[in-house]
Amino acid sequence: MDLDTAVKVAIYRSTADTGSPPSLETVAQRVEAAPDVVRQAYTRLRSNRVLFLEPDGVTIRMAPPFSGVPTQHRVTVDGIEYYANCAWDALGIPAALHRPGLVRSRCEQSLEPLILPIRESGPEASTWLFHCLVPAAKWWDDLVFT
């Protein structure tokens, strides 16, 4: 496995285990590489749209579907609490973990709470809807807004 792949897998598996993206130092320990080398891998992973980093270049804001900051989209899987970046990613967390879970979010207009159980085969029948404002070609122009 090349370094970039090892770094990516370390980030994702650590996030899956703990609920939050790991520090640079934690990733460096997992892949047995120097932090500066791992930092360079972060830059490449950002260029390849695998990670979204804070301006410091080492704090992970998004490892989609996981969010590094609290959001309105909360997901519980096996007792671990995660934040998702958006509605799509809220379903993406149980999909990535291949485990049942519970999505808690809201209707953006009425603020009615959404509580959506997810089985391994998918969400329970629901008439709730998903709306994406930004066309696919522009998703990464401003990923936080998207």
Added chain:
Amino acid sequence: MLFFRSEELIAAWCRIRGITPRPIVRMNQLWQLAVTWYGTRLEPVSRRPAPAEMRRIFESLGLEGDFWDPQADTFG
């Protein structure tokens, strides 16, 4: 990328902001997108779908048109 309780509430949210409503995605479609995008995300082999793959994925779910085209430069 947000959840809404109904089409009427999407329309109201867009109207308040002066935005043209975008295509609506139902929960079963969203689950298929989630599985396709993220089902292998924790594995070494995972990667983002290429643009042509993205178009095929969207089309297979009935999500067609420039809005869902990752290379479109025509959508306003």
